Amino acid sequence: MGSSIQKALKKAKIKHWLSIVVISMASCLILIFISDSLSTRHTTQLHDRLFLEHRISQPNVTIDSQVTANNTAFGGNIITNRSKNVDGYLIPWSTLTSSYSWMGSSVDFNELTPGSHSSGKTDYEYDKQTKQKVATFYNPAIKDYYGGVQNQLEAVGELKNHVAEVAISFKKPLTMKQVKDRIPENLNIAWLYMHSEIADESKGPAGLPVYGYADTELSKDSFETFIDDLKTYDSNNSVEAIQHYINENEHKPFNEVTVLGVMVTGQTKNFHELIGKEFIRGASVGVTAPVVPYIKPTK
Numbered sequence: 001m002g003s004s005i006q007k008a009l010k011k012a013k014i015k016h017w018l019s020i021v022v023i024s025m026a027s028c029l030i031l032i033f034i035s036d037s038l039s040t041r042h043t044t045q046l047h048d049r050l051f052l053e054h055r056i057s058q059p060n061v062t063i064d065s066q067v068t069a070n071n072t073a074f075g076g077n078i079i080t081n082r083s084k085n086v087d088g089y090l091i092p093w094s095t096l097t098s099s100y101s102w103m104g105s106s107v108d109f110n111e112l113t114p115g116s117h118s119s120g121k122t123d124y125e126y127d128k129q130t131k132q133k134v135a136t137f138y139n140p141a142i143k144d145y146y147g148g149v150q151n152q153l154e155a156v157g158e159l160k161n162h163v164a165e166v167a168i169s170f171k172k173p174l175t176m177k178q179v180k181d182r183i184p185e186n187l188n189i190a191w192l193y194m195h196s197e198i199a200d201e202s203k204g205p206a207g208l209p210v211y212g213y214a215d216t217e218l219s220k221d222s223f224e225t226f227i228d229d230l231k232t233y234d235s236n237n238s239v240e241a242i243q244h245y246i247n248e249n250e251h252k253p254f255n256e257v258t259v260l261g262v263m264v265t266g267q268t269k270n271f272h273e274l275i276g277k278e279f280i281r282g283a284s285v286g287v288t289a290p291v292v293p294y295i296k297p298t299k
Contacts, residue, residue, distance in 0.1 A: 043068060046078055046098055046105040053107060056229050057209040059135070059263045060084050060165055060190040060286075061093055075101030080108075087163040087188060087265045088298040089289045094129035116205050123147035125205060135167035135286030137193045137210050137261050144202035149282040153275045156268050156285050163297055164288040165190065165265045168274070171281040173258030176218040182279055183262060186270040186299050189216055193261035194226065197241040211242070220254040267297050 047066060054063055064083050070076045080096035096108040114125040114134040123146065125134040138149050149169075156164050174182070183189055192212045199206040211230070215222035227250050234242040249257060268288070274280065291297060 042100040042102070042105045043071075043076065043078065046100045046107070049105070049107060050078065050080055050096070050098060052229060052233055053112070054082075056211050056213060056226065056233060058112070059137075059167065059193070059210065059212065060086075060214070060265070075099065084165065084287050085190070085265070086165050086287050086289055087267060089163050089295060091132065091287045091289055092130055093132070094127050113207050114205075132287050133285065135165060135263065136205075136282075136284040137167045137196070138169035138282040138284075139196050139198065140170060140172055140260060140281060141198055142201050146202055146204045151280065151283045152285045153271055153280075153283045156283075156288070157272050157275065159268045159288060161291045162268045162288050163266065163291060164268050164271070165263060165286040166271065167193070167261060167263050167282075167284045167286060168280055169193070169261040169282040169284075170259070170279055172279075173260055174279065175255060175258055176223075177255065178279075179259050179262060180218060182277070183264060184270065184273045186273075187264045187266040188299055189218070189262050190214060190265050191263035192218070192259050193263070194259060195241065195245045196260075211245070223254060223257055266299050267291070270299065 050066060051063065054061055061082055061084060064081045066078060066080045068076055069079050076099070078096075078098045078100065080098065082093040082095065084091045084093050094111045096111050098108045099106050111128055115128045116125050117123070125136060126132060127134055136150070138145060153166070156166060168183075179189070179192075191214050193210055194212040196210040197206075197208045199208055213222060213226040213229070227246060230242050230246055233239075237243055263286075274283070
């Protein structure tokens with residue numbers, strides 16, 4: 001009798017442990033499945049966010065490739081390889097390593113945000129990996145900038161046999177037609193500077209993004225796409241500057257839409273025509289590259 005009870009207890013104990021093992025394995029599989037599903041959703045969202053980030057806030061920066069790396073059920077990275085097109089010359093730009101997991105995702109803002117360098121009387125921002133100079137836009141509503149508002153058109157004109165990108169900031173906002181009339185045809189309009197937050201820039205760069213988009217034709221359709229992108233970018237209405245811009249411009253007649261500046265690229269000799277123009281408040285040189293015989297500039 002005692003032996004039968006012991007056997008029964010032993011069987012019950014085995015069944016108990018087996019059930020624990022089965023439940024644990026099932027729970028692990030469910031957890032992995034849920035984590036994988038969440039990670040997949042977050043990586044898709046991160047891919048979309050990175051493309052959107054570049055469309056509206058990265059002047060003249062192109063994503064060459066964007067791939068998933070170190071991928072597991074619980075997370076991984078997205079590697080974004082980037083470059084700048086300067087009048088037909090592709091210039092390397094910093095690579096982003098953004099991360100995602102089943103809990104969420106994170107854009108690599110450390111590399112998106114330029115560094116700041118000061119040497120003697122020269123102050124400028126630079127791309128952290130390539131160490132290339134970052135061109136600066138000046139908002140017409142901000143009176144004082146750290147280091148002053150630079151106009152480097154004469155300096156870039158002295159750089160012989162090169163191509164360059166230059167951020168041209170206007171003294172006052174200009175309509176699309178006015179921009180077309182004022183920018184020489186032998187220069188490429190690579191990016192339109194539409195908006196940025198108003199901050200105290202007199203004590204140093206605030207690191208705030210500028211918003212705009214690439215459109216060589218300065219068309220109504222592209223502007224409407226830009227507004228839609230801003231709505232998607234700030235879908236939770238958390239960035240006051242973006243919401244204010246949308247409210248002010250979404251239903252404005254297109255011929256009244258204004259631009260604060262443009263990123264232009266071209267051969268350095270072609271920038272001479274802009275020197276001394278009254279509509280220009282500042283001109284900041286970004287990437288430059290020597291012209292070589294086997295790559296013909298776009299203009």
